[in-house]
Amino acid sequence: MxxxxxxxxxxxxxxxxxxxxxxxxxxxxxxxxxxxxxxxxxxxxxxxxxxxxxxxxxxxxxxxxxxxxxxxxxxxxxxxxxxxxxxxxxxxxxxxxxxxxxxxxxxxxxxxxxxxxxxxxxxxLGVVDVGAYYPHSVTYHPTCHGLRMLRLADRPRRLLEHVRGLELIELPGAEECCGFGGTFAVKNAAVSAAMGADKARHVTETGAEAVCTVDNSCQMHIGGTLARAGSTVRPVHLAEILASTEEAPW
Structure with missing residues (x-):
């Protein structure tokens, strides 16, 4: 293969x-x-x-x-x-x-x-347990393309649920867009920022240490909004969590 x-x-x-x-x-x-x-x-x-x-x-x-x-x-x-x-x-x-x-x-x-x-x-590959270890509380934001166009459904969540040490916390309004949308964030900056603020607020409400996405673009938008608000929540890509092990933390 x-x-x-x-x-x-x-x-x-x-x-x-x-x-x-x-x-x-x-x-x-x-x-x-x-x-x-x-x-x-x-x-x-x-x-x-x-x-x-x-x-x-x-x-x-x-x-x-x-x-x-x-x-x-x-x-x-x-x-x-x-x-x-x-x-x-x-x-x-x-x-x-x-x-x-x-x-x-x-x-x-x-x-x-x-x-x-x-x-x-x-x-x-037919796996959901990839041998990952990530001892943190995490909330998951399902990005628009993954949710609506690829129809990833619960695949990312199933992978996260099998990570040892990880506490998965439900995100309020999870299926709402974060506001990035590529050039949408440039052409409609005020609307994009307002949507990002809503998403960041929901992330903060969970009390999670990290917010996980399957798109770095959404991770960037949410992470930037959180940082400007003084939040300590860490934006992280799914791959980084799954690559982390007890022997070699990512």
């Missing part, structure tokens, strides 16, 4: 420890992880802001970079959703405009192989 890590732009530039945690975790489970150097942005920023044609070269690049791998694993629900939900749209539109079916074929080649980390662990 050939497995590739799609680390994503946000992780690569701002949260490299998340990608490192994924590799540590998967290698501990006996999975050899490869990192194709040809990978770059999936095109989500361009697509979401209306520059659909500009996202096409990135689709092609993605398909080339991950050609030949059985699974493309990413620690980002939003980027996985971009590939699985929006790549086919790009391909269909190109074909409808008479520009051939090459993009549709490229999309079809990667869609079934691209999985978010919790999907890979639960559905492909």
């Amino acid at each position: 050939r497995v590739a890590l799609f680390v994503t732009c946000v992780n690569d530039t701002l949260y490299p420890r998340t990608g490192q945690a994924v590799v540590t975790l998967l290698e501990r489970l006996g999975v050899r992880v490869e990192f194709p150097m040809g990978q770059s942005c999936c095109g989500q920023p361009q697509f979401n802001t209306g520059y659909r044609r500009e996202a096409e070269p990135l689709l092609r690049r993605f398909a080339r970079a991950f050609d030949g791998y059985d699974h493309i694993v990413t620690p980002s629900g939003s980027c996985a959703a971009m590939v699985r939900d929006n790549y086919p749209r790009i391909g269909r539109r190109a074909a409808a405009e008479g520009r051939g079916g090459e993009l549709a074929e490229a999309a079809a080649s990667v869609v079934p192989r691209t999985v978010e980390l919790s999907e890979f662990l639960v559905d492909v």
Whole structure:
């Protein structure tokens, strides 16, 4: 089984420890992880802001970079959703405009192989207990793309429930958006900040030591809001918790 890590732009530039945690975790489970150097942005920023044609070269690049791998694993629900939900749209539109079916074929080649980390662990490897140890109280925020587009359901929670030492605390209003939404946070800053403040308040109300997400972008937004409010709650990616063990705390 050939497995590739799609680390994503946000992780690569701002949260490299998340990608490192994924590799540590998967290698501990006996999975050899490869990192194709040809990978770059999936095109989500361009697509979401209306520059659909500009996202096409990135689709092609993605398909080339991950050609030949059985699974493309990413620690980002939003980027996985971009590939699985929006790549086919790009391909269909190109074909409808008479520009051939090459993009549709490229999309079809990667869609079934691209999985978010919790999907890979639960559905492909068939594990929920990954041997993790994290002696802290944690609340979980299910990000919008993971919840509504990938339909991750309880996969991340099941993984957290099997972490030794971890106390999982229910988050009030868990399914409400944190307000980030990529460029939404830039174009609608006041609304985004207000939504973030609501989410941060709910996180603080739990009394948890950490808030966990499956997207570093949401982690960044929630964490920044918490920090500005003087909160000591630590924002942490699911991969970092699952990579942590009693012998080697992440």
